[in-house]
Amino acid sequence: MRVIARSHRNGLQCSLCLVFTFLVEASHSAVRISDNPLLSDVDGLSALSKATSIEIRNNDALLNVNGLSGLSVATSIKIRDNDALLNVNGLSGLNEATGIEIRNNDALLNLDGLLNINKVIGSVSVFGNQHLQACEGLIPVLGWPGGPPDDQVSGFIEIYSNGFGCSSTEEILASVSGPTPPLIQRHSSDRGVLSLAFTKSTTEDRLFLVTGYQATCESSLANLSKSKAIILRDNTPVFSTLIVANEVSDTTLSNTTVEVDIDIDHTDPTDLVVKLTSPLGTEVVLWDQGNPGRENLKGTFPTTLTSVGSLDDFVGELNGSWTLAVEDVDVGPIVREGVLNSWGLRIAESTVVKGETSSPISLPGIGRGRDYSCVVAPITALGIAPLSDPYTVTVPLELPAVPTITSTDYEDGKIILMVSVSDNGGTDITGYKATCTDGTNTFTGTSTSSPITVSGLTNDVAYTCTVTATNSVGTSSASAATDPITPEEAATGLPIWLLYQATQ
Secondary structure (H helix, E strand, O other): OEEEEEOOOOOOOOOOHHHHHHHOOOOOOEEEEEOOOOOOOOHHHOOOOEEOEEEEEOOOOOOOOHHHOOOOEEOOEEEEOOOOOOOOHHHOOOOOEOOEEEEOOOOOOEOHHHOOOOOEOOOEEEEOOOOOOEOHHHHHHHOOOOOOOOOOEOOOEEEEOOOOOOOOHHHHHHOOOOOOOOEEEEEEEEOOEEEEEEEOOOOOOOOOOOOEEEEEEEEEEEEEEEOOOEEEEEOEOEEEEEEEOOOOOOOOOOOEEEEEEEEEEOOOHHHEEEEEEOOOOOEEEEEEOOOOOOOOEEEEEOOOOOOOOOHHHHOOOOOEEEEEEEEEOOOOOOOOOEEEEEEEEEEEEEEEEEEEOOOOEEEOOOOOOEEEEEEEEEEEOOEEOOOOOOEEEEEOOOOOOOOEEEEEEEEOOEEEEEEEOOOOOOOOOOEEEEEEEOOOOEEEEEEOOOOEEEOOOOOOOOEEEEEEEEOOOOEOOOOOOOOOEOOOOOOOOOOHHHHHHHHO
């Protein structure tokens, strides 16, 4: 569908007239609004959500394009020769376009409405807007802070002859300074939760206010490599093993990342299949006869090389034998042998919390007994940057949490206590100690696991009991005391009901 509003003689004074409100409900429309000297707004297009192109030209009285605020998809945007147009805020719903042309709009003051467009599959032309002095809305596609060639514009960029600060790509980039980096000042940790206190970022950028912060803490768990060369022959798999023997006490590893370095000399890597198998038997195909665009296969999965399978399949796996299998699967008249020169394995634990607006930021799920490198960064429309200086944290092991006595039992001169501990403090519990008292005498029992038995008690005397747990750091506080428990002598002989039956 094509919607055209054009009038040379009388102009359009209405909001594009009611008829256009119905016309633009089609899913795809080409909209052209031109040569309407009395048109002041385009509010009649408020139902428009998609357009193959938008062209607004030669509308002398047009003040704004707010009527396009419902537009979420547009392939081409052309706004030119609208003498009274003040802004393009009505385009704020767009995040992609195939072209942007904004020129010769004499009263145009800013391009804030383009802020959410982060990709242009085409060209950007902004020129001849003599009063335009606020062009920060183009920053996301211009590739701040360095600009081209790190921009998000597929075609050419031409920016000139606008107001001060908007007459070149360099001027626009220089108009945005970005936020200052935060500074991590101190930390605390408790029960696997690490808190980072930091000074907040500041910014003078009008459109790029700080909306929150992201904190990242990473701990290296393994960094191994093997450089023994292994010859690769056709259709003969070779295997190489690296053994991870990290003494991680706190084994709650839900946020691990795996990277694999590879260095293979081979004239045709499209002959190769490379697989990695974890200690638990998880297998991920790293390379399956792919084409790196060159001889040899050298790089890192998944950063500089793209793996076939997902390395996320290894999340939580660590200790044991990691096996790399490499096979030249192509057998042909030309023998192309290669060499597995070396390979490496890096495993890290990474915890990320995003969106917090205040200090401190709390990161749950942190392992204890490990060193972490942490950074904090502000979140703005420019991205998540800049990073704070790295802050090193050693998270200590802790005492076990206070045990809970889940159930009790008794026997002749004994009390049996079933216990649980919600948190071992980051290292294995080595023992439990139960203490029972009648108010005068105290008795104890120990065990390396639940249940714990306290013996030597007097039958028909009531006791209350508590339990403590011990790990390599020390001993926990005592649990809450039980209700009174009274051990009894076990009954002997025949039950009374059976004796009664025998006498009948």
